[in-house]
Amino acid sequence: MDIGIKAVGGYEEVGKNMTAVRVGNEMVIFDMGLNLDRVQIHEETQTERMHSLDLIDIGAIPDDTILNSFNGNVVGIVCSHGHLDHVGAISKLAHRYDAPIIATPFTAEIIKKEIRSEVKFKVDNPVYELESGQHYLLSPDIELEFIRTQHSIPDCVLPVIHTPKGAILYGLDFKLDRRPVLGEETDVKRLKELSDENVVAAIVDSTNIQDEGKTPSESIAREMVWDTLHEAENEDVGVFVTTFSSHIARIKSIVEAAEEMNRRPVLLGRSMERYTGTAEEMGIVTLPDNVGIYGSPQGRDQILRKIKKEGRENYLIICTGHQGEPGATLTRLADGTLPLKIKERDHIVFSAKVIPNPLTRANRYSLETKLNMQGARLFKNVHVSGHGSKQDNYDLIDMVQPDHIIPAHGDLNLNSAYAELAESMGYCFSEDVHILRNGQELVLG
Numbered sequence: 459m460d461i462g463i464k465a466v467g468g469y470e471e472v473g474k475n476m477t478a479v480r481v482g483n484e485m486v487i488f489d490m491g492l493n494l495d496r497v498q499i500h501e502e503t504q505t506e507r508m509h510s511l512d513l514i515d516i517g518a519i520p521d522d523t524i525l526n527s528f529n530g531n532v533v534g535i536v537c538s539h540g541h542l543d544h545v546g547a548i549s550k551l552a553h554r555y556d557a558p559i560i561a562t563p564f565t566a567e568i569i570k571k572e573i574r575s576e577v578k579f580k581v582d583n584p585v586y587e588l589e590s591g592q593h594y595l596l597s598p599d600i601e602l603e604f605i606r607t608q609h610s611i612p613d614c615v616l617p618v619i620h621t622p623k624g625a626i627l628y629g630l631d632f633k634l635d636r637r638p639v640l641g642e643e644t645d646v647k648r649l650k651e652l653s654d655e656n657v658v659a660a661i662v663d664s665t666n667i668q669d670e671g672k673t674p675s676e677s678i679a680r681e682m683v684w685d686t687l688h689e690a691e692n693e694d695v696g697v698f699v700t701t702f703s704s705h706i707a708r709i710k711s712i713v714e715a716a717e718e719m720n721r722r723p724v725l726l727g728r729s730m731e732r733y734t735g736t737a738e739e740m741g742i743v744t745l746p747d748n749v750g751i752y753g754s755p756q757g758r759d760q761i762l763r764k765i766k767k768e769g770r771e772n773y774l775i776i777c778t779g780h781q782g783e784p785g786a787t788l789t790r791l792a793d794g795t796l797p798l799k800i801k802e803r804d805h806i807v808f809s810a811k812v813i814p815n816p817l818t819r820a821n822r823y824s825l826e827t828k829l830n831m832q833g834a835r836l837f838k839n840v841h842v843s844g845h846g847s848k849q850d851n852y853d854l855i856d857m858v859q860p861d862h863i864i865p866a867h868g869d870l871n872l873n874s875a876y877a878e879l880a881e882s883m884g885y886c887f888s889e890d891v892h893i894l895r896n897g898q899e900l901v902l903g
């Protein structure tokens with residue numbers, strides 16, 4: 459029985475993650491994601507009516523036609539977490555495989571919503587929920603395990619498959635957060651135990667490999683948010699905070715700071731409603747009763763009129779649009795097309811970093827210029843990342859001791875930087891640390 463690691467997507471870009479692991483004549487697929495900058499853009503994306511082959515053509519979803527030559531059984535589609543660059547292509551690709559989708563309860567809920575909003579394809583693969591710490595038998599030879607981790611969306615896991623040849627760790631996306639704001643810390647104990655049972659291969663996260671040191675805890679981001687928001691404590695100005703709508707821990711910190719400042723927190727945007735609503739329904743987060751969530755354009759316009767009438771100093775607005783996406787709430791506020799206008803001295807807090815690609819850079823430049831022209835005060839990069847940095851990855855490799863390392867979640871630059879880290883830890887390039895391009899398979903004997 460040999461093992462093949464097939465790089466389907468996410469090996470030449472940060473986005474559209476998908477890896478297939480072949481164990482003899484059986485296969486496990488990890489993630490089916492969107493490439494967010496190839497569709498107009500980010501969390502408000504509407505691809506429901508597009509055909510998968512068209513989406514493959516524009517590079518928006520992984521080109522899984524490379525799996526057409528595989529004659530064995532696909533035994534599971536395993537999803538690590540609910541970000542769209544990991545699950546956003548499920549509704550376009552999963553129906554091509556006679557296999558269940560397996561994810562943690564929060565991720566499963568996001569997947570079910572994606573599938574329900576799909577117009578083009580009928581996806582009726584069963585969706586099974588597996589909690590972190592639990593195991594699931596995919597076939598007599600392959601057992602799946604979910605190891606708890608922290609990232610920037612609730613209920614994230616590092617999936618592991620246990621095979622007769624040893625274990626294979628799918629290490630996307632993770633951070634070693636010892637003081638998380640939501641949920642429990644990464645299960646370091648279990649990761650260390652893995653090294654006792656021969657980890658044949660680890661697919662690892664290159665995203666922040668060029669950042670020296672360690673990614674700070676989300677509790678540091680909470681302090682940054684608190685500190686920055688209190689800049690407006692005694693001022694009669696508007697405060698607008700924009701962040702990732704799926705980053706429930708961050709939204710919790712922002713809401714708590716608003717409460718302390720006696721401002722009513724108001725969440726605006728379709729995706730804010732979707733993610734926060736799901737997290738609240740599932741008991742993952744409890745927000746105070748006075749938090750307003752307005753997903754529809756009508757609801758949004760109504761509350762903005764009310765804020766205008768009652769005084770913006772009584773509210774704290776949390777909205778989408780940190781990347782300057784066209785159509786997002788902050789972009790429209792800056793354009794002056796909503797009932798509430800930005801005023802001089804209003805605080806605009808970006809609790810996110812700019813995703814480094816030319817399209818988002820251009821959008822952000824345009825957004826910031828408009829806000830500056832209206833005299834707003836910009837507070838940027840009030841944020842810590844959800845991806846581990848170089849030293850976090852050192853720790854992961856050190857704990858798990860994999861025989862082979864395959865960097866993913868990045869372009870050639872990022873994956874090469876990961877290979878260099880592995881070399882510094884005694885691995886040898888192309889012998890036991892491997893760089894794959896989309897479409898290639900690494901066979902381990």
Ligand SMILES: [Zn+2]
Nearest residue numbers: 539541609631
């Ligand atoms: Zn992610």
